[in-house]
Amino acid sequence: xxxxxxxxxxxxxxxxxxxxxxxxxxxxxxxxxxxxxxxxxxxxxxxxxxxxxxxxxxxxxxxxxxxxxxxxxxxxxxxxxxxxxxxxxxxxxxxxxxxxxxxxxxxxxxxxxxxxxxxxxxxxxxxxxxxxxxxxxx
Amino acid sequence: xxxxxxxxxxxxxxxxxxxxxxxxxxxxxxxxxxxxxxxxxxxxxxxxxxxxxxxxxxxxxxxxxxxxxxxxxxxxxxxxxxxxxxxxxxxxxxxxxxxxxxxxxxxxxxxxxxxxxxxxxxxxxxxxxxxxxxxxxxxxxxxxxxxxxxxxxxxxxxxxxxxxxxxxxxxxxxxxxxxxxxxxxxxxxxxxxxxxxxxxxxxxxxxxxxxxxxxxxxxxxxxxxxxxxxxxxxxxxxxxxxxxxxxxxxxxxxxxxxxxxxxxxxxxxxxxxxxxxxxxxxxxxxxxxxxxxxxxxxxxxxxxxxxxxxxxxxxxxxxxxxxxxxxxxxxxxxxxxxxxxxxxxxxxxxxxxxxxxxxxxxxxxxxxxxxxxxxxxxxxxxxxxxxxxxxxxxxxxxxxxxxxxxxxxxxxxxxxxxxxxxxxxxxxxxxxxxxxxxxxxxxxxxxxxxxxxxxxxxxxxxxxxxxxxxxxxxxxxxxxxxxxxxxxxxxxxxxxxxxxxxxxxxxxxxxxxxxxxxxxxxxxxxxxxxxxxxxxxxxxxxxxxxxxxxxxxxxxxxxxxxxxxxxxxxxxxxxxxxxxxxxxxxxxxxxxxxxxxxxxxxxxxxxxxxxxxxxxxxxxxxxxxxxxxxxxxxxxxxxxxxxxxxxxxxxxxxxxxxxxxxxxxxxxxxxxxxxxxxxxxxxxxxxxxxxxxxxxxxxxxxxxxxxxxxxxxxxxxxxxxxxxxxxxxxxxxxxxxxxxxxxxxxxxxxxxxxxxxxxxxxxxxxxxxxxxxxx
Numbered sequence: 001x002x003x004x005x006x007x008x009x010x011x012x013x014x015x016x017x018x019x020x021x022x023x024x025x026x027x028x029x030x031x032x033x034x035x036x037x038x039x040x041x042x043x044x045x046x047x048x049x050x051x052x053x054x055x056x057x058x059x060x061x062x063x064x065x066x067x068x069x070x071x072x073x074x075x076x077x078x079x080x081x082x083x084x085x086x087x088x089x090x091x092x093x094x095x096x097x098x099x100x101x102x103x104x105x106x107x108x109x110x111x112x113x114x115x116x117x118x119x120x121x122x123x124x125x126x127x128x129x130x131x132x133x134x135x136x137x138x
Numbered sequence: 139x140x141x142x143x144x145x146x147x148x149x150x151x152x153x154x155x156x157x158x159x160x161x162x163x164x165x166x167x168x169x170x171x172x173x174x175x176x177x178x179x180x181x182x183x184x185x186x187x188x189x190x191x192x193x194x195x196x197x198x199x200x201x202x203x204x205x206x207x208x209x210x211x212x213x214x215x216x217x218x219x220x221x222x223x224x225x226x227x228x229x230x231x232x233x234x235x236x237x238x239x240x241x242x243x244x245x246x247x248x249x250x251x252x253x254x255x256x257x258x259x260x261x262x263x264x265x266x267x268x269x270x271x272x273x274x275x276x277x278x279x280x281x282x283x284x285x286x287x288x289x290x291x292x293x294x295x296x297x298x299x300x301x302x303x304x305x306x307x308x309x310x311x312x313x314x315x316x317x318x319x320x321x322x323x324x325x326x327x328x329x330x331x332x333x334x335x336x337x338x339x340x341x342x343x344x345x346x347x348x349x350x351x352x353x354x355x356x357x358x359x360x361x362x363x364x365x366x367x368x369x370x371x372x373x374x375x376x377x378x379x380x381x382x383x384x385x386x387x388x389x390x391x392x393x394x395x396x397x398x399x400x401x402x403x404x405x406x407x408x409x410x411x412x413x414x415x416x417x418x419x420x421x422x423x424x425x426x427x428x429x430x431x432x433x434x435x436x437x438x439x440x441x442x443x444x445x446x447x448x449x450x451x452x453x454x455x456x457x458x459x460x461x462x463x464x465x466x467x468x469x470x471x472x473x474x475x476x477x478x479x480x481x482x483x484x485x486x487x488x489x490x491x492x493x494x495x496x497x498x499x500x501x502x503x504x505x506x507x508x509x510x511x512x513x514x515x516x517x518x519x520x521x522x523x524x525x526x527x528x529x530x531x532x533x534x535x536x537x538x539x540x541x542x543x544x545x546x547x548x549x550x551x552x553x554x555x556x557x558x559x560x561x562x563x564x565x566x567x568x569x570x571x572x573x574x575x576x577x578x579x580x581x582x583x584x585x586x587x588x589x590x591x592x593x594x595x596x597x598x599x600x601x602x603x604x605x606x607x608x609x610x611x612x613x614x615x616x617x618x619x620x621x622x623x624x625x626x627x628x629x630x631x632x633x634x635x636x637x638x639x640x641x642x643x644x645x646x647x648x649x650x651x652x653x654x655x656x657x658x659x660x661x662x663x664x665x666x667x668x669x670x671x672x673x674x675x676x677x678x679x680x681x682x683x684x685x686x687x688x689x690x691x692x693x694x695x696x697x698x699x700x701x702x703x704x705x706x707x708x709x710x711x712x713x714x715x716x717x718x719x720x721x722x723x724x725x726x727x728x729x730x731x732x733x734x735x736x737x738x739x740x741x742x743x744x745x746x747x748x749x750x751x752x753x754x755x756x757x758x759x760x761x762x763x764x765x766x767x768x769x770x771x772x773x774x775x776x777x778x779x780x781x782x783x784x785x786x787x788x789x790x791x792x793x794x795x796x797x798x799x800x801x802x803x804x805x806x807x808x809x810x811x812x813x814x815x816x817x818x819x820x821x822x823x824x825x826x827x828x829x830x831x832x833x834x835x836x837x838x839x840x841x842x843x844x845x846x847x848x849x850x851x852x853x854x855x856x857x858x859x860x861x862x863x864x865x866x867x868x869x870x871x872x873x874x875x876x877x878x879x880x881x882x883x884x885x886x887x888x889x890x891x892x893x894x895x896x897x898x899x900x901x902x903x904x905x906x907x908x909x910x911x912x913x
Binding site: 029030031033034035037042044045048071074075078079082093094096098110115116118122126127129130131133134135136137 | 782783786787790791793794797798801802859861862863864866867868870871872875876878879882883885886888889890892893896897
């Protein structure tokens with residue numbers, strides 16, 4: 001795929017910015033519009049943009065591993081966040097647990113945040129896996 | 139008790155890792171598991187015979203009233219002892235029978251899980267637990283019956299067995315749910331006290347039919363009996379275990395267990411009498427048309443199960459007593475006969491009874507076991523079989539209605555069963571040893587001890603029936619809800635009508651044995667009626683079922699996405715449209731609608747323009763981009779109606795969709811073939827109607843008074859309970875977090891699916907390239 005130098009240069013700067021933005025969306029989700037799902041999509045778009053500009057090979061090198069690995073990781077995090085109350089506090093599955101004192105920037109940290117992080121990872125993994133696989137075989 | 143039930147499963151999991159150690163010389167050690175269980179259950183004989191009922195309950199899903207409730211009373215104890223005791227002998231026997239088999243460890247694994255499931259079944263007091271174990275026995279037996287998985291016939295009969303018993307399992311679940319509906323509990327013990335209320339309930343008949351369905355399929359009652367002879371394709375230890383002592387008796391167990399809850403009613407008793415009676419007579423007669431030893435045993439087993447159902451149906455104290463004794467009788471002699479058949483098969487490589495004779499010259503201990511078992515099955519004194527038969531006759535003799543008919547049925551059955559027992563247990567061992575078997579080697583002691591032990595037990599219990607009467611039989615009768623204070627088993631019942639009937643049975647049966655010789659001619663004669671047998675009906679039904687499914691699948695799953703979407707939309711339009719037109723009056727309250735703003739008009743105009751462009755453009759790429767425009771316009775509308783979360787997500791998704799489409803379409807040629815005028819018209823009308831329908835629905839929703847309860851609950855509790863201010867997100871990750879968890883799992887499956895499909899295709903392309911290069 002032939003791309004312009006403008007897109008190439010821009011994408012190098014856009015990737016970290018977009019990733020940061022995606023994390024921002026993920027973290028603010030509990031109080032303001034956002035969340036793991038949208039965050040994950042934005043992160044995936046960031047990588048796809050990078051791959052459009054620099055070629056799929058470069059992006060894969062940048063990722064260092066197959067995005068498919070993110071899927072089980074994310075699923076495990078989400079599932080464990082639900083399992084923690086069962087294992088440690090003898091509460092039903094997926095009962096929300098919350099820290100008593102708010103943390104700077106993030107506010108209260110709870111098990112729901114970890115659940116959302118899991119969702120984020122799964123979405124990134126799924127989107128990138130599908131798009132990379134299809135673009136490889138197209 | 140939970141540990142005892144789980145032992146079997148744990149052992150089979152253990153075998154997954156340590157299986158290879160159990161394939162060789164250590165395979166005998168596997169039999170320690172059932173032996174340990176047998177000893178464990180044996181020590182309960184004392185307390186249970188004193189009238190104690192041991193209950194254990196472990197929490198599982200308390201909110202649904204489902205717990206792991208176990209109950210050890212006389213009935214469960216009898217079955218547990220049979221399961222673990224005969225299990226031990228079968229494990230022991232298998233180590234020699236399948237010596238050096240490549241998958242011996244697997245076999246032990248299946249067998250152990252099956253034993254665990256079976257123990258769970260007979261010990262469960264909770265109907266849901268019972269159902270789970272019931273299904274587990276079906277599943278594990280599927281693997282056992284199909285153990286010779288390279289044989290097509292074996293796989294087929296495993297599937298038939300699974301199909302029939304699986305249907306029964308579903309009926310059991312339905313029965314459990316309905317019973318819970320009536321009684322408000324899943325606990326069988328609690329249902330006992332509500333037996334009258336259940337009996338008077340309007341759904342009583344349905345419950346009874348469901349429980350019958352489950353029991354009759356599992357216990358191979360007519361007309362569901364045909365899976366059992368088919369299941370004889372399994373290795374003989376499996377037939378011994380599943381078809382003498384355990385699985386097929388599960389149905390009988392269920393009936394006995396529910397006798398105090400559902401029984402006593404005319405419907406219950408009559409149906410059991412009729413079904414049991416037909417089954418026992420039908421399959422007893424069938425035994426004379428078989429030449430395969432296992433076939434004979436299969437039909438005589440079905441007949442014995444019929445007798446048990448029949449006795450349960452009689453519903454008297456005497457009948458329960460006879461049933462309890464007959465379970466032991468049958469388990470002992472039938473297991474022996476199966477094991478003996480297995481040895482014969484193992485040593486001579488044939489089970490054709492016409493070719494077997496005089497084998498006691500080469501395998502005397504096996505012969506003794508076989509002959510003893512045959513005598514017990516014939517009900518000749520001094521075996522326990524005689525006691526069992528006397529009790530059975532007595533119970534039928536004292537029936538108040540249709541006594542003559544019942545007596546004729548049971549005596550005829552017993553005559554044919556005697557014949558079957560003689561053919562299977564005596565005929566192979568007496569007479570002249572044929573030339574072809576002169577070189578047959580004697581089996582090793584691991585093979586012949588189990589049957590001999592069982593056969594001798596049958597004799598010991600017969601001579602001294604007091605060994606089992608108070609400790610084992612009495613609590614069983616009590617568990618079935620009858621008074622059991624005056625139970626004393628005895629070999630000699632006095633010279634009365636029943637004794638004369640016994641003599642007649644033995645006389646005619648023995649005569650039959652000398653007159654009818656099993657032959658292929660007889661087997662062929664029965665084969666002529668094969669086309670109306672339930673088995674061929676079932677197979678024909680299966681074929682029709684598969685044909686219809688194929689047609690159905692070809693019609694709907696034709697691989698064209700556009701057709702899928704058309705069909706889905708058409709279906710929705712017809713269904714929803716029908717309801718809408720039929721049941722609502724169209725009133726649109728224009729005053730309740732808000733004003734239309736300029737922004738909305740603009741967004742809608744962009745949207746419409748996008749749609750028209752998509753439809754009329756000549757280029758695929760342009761169509762995709764125009765679709766993206768439509769999506770973004772919808773995003774704008776979301777923003778106007780204050781749904782920022784939705785808008786954000788829709789925005790990202792739209793971007794990705796366009797990228798995906800571009801990726802796929804990029805390499806495709808320009809439009810090769812546009813859909814013709816007619817198709818376009820059809821699709822256009824369909825989508826226009828669908829749009830109209832959705833618009834009407836939306837208007838209708840506004841007109842209906844809205845139930846705001848749920849929305850308000852979330853809004854109020856989002857911050858208080860879940861510490862979040864964004865209600866949408868809180869619902870996603872907290873209130874309905876499990877939904878989200880399942881959704882991301884679905885997403886993952888989709889990704890794996892895409893990956894698999896595309897990579898697989900790549901691989902095939904690689905292979906093709908390779909093949910081409912080789913030419």
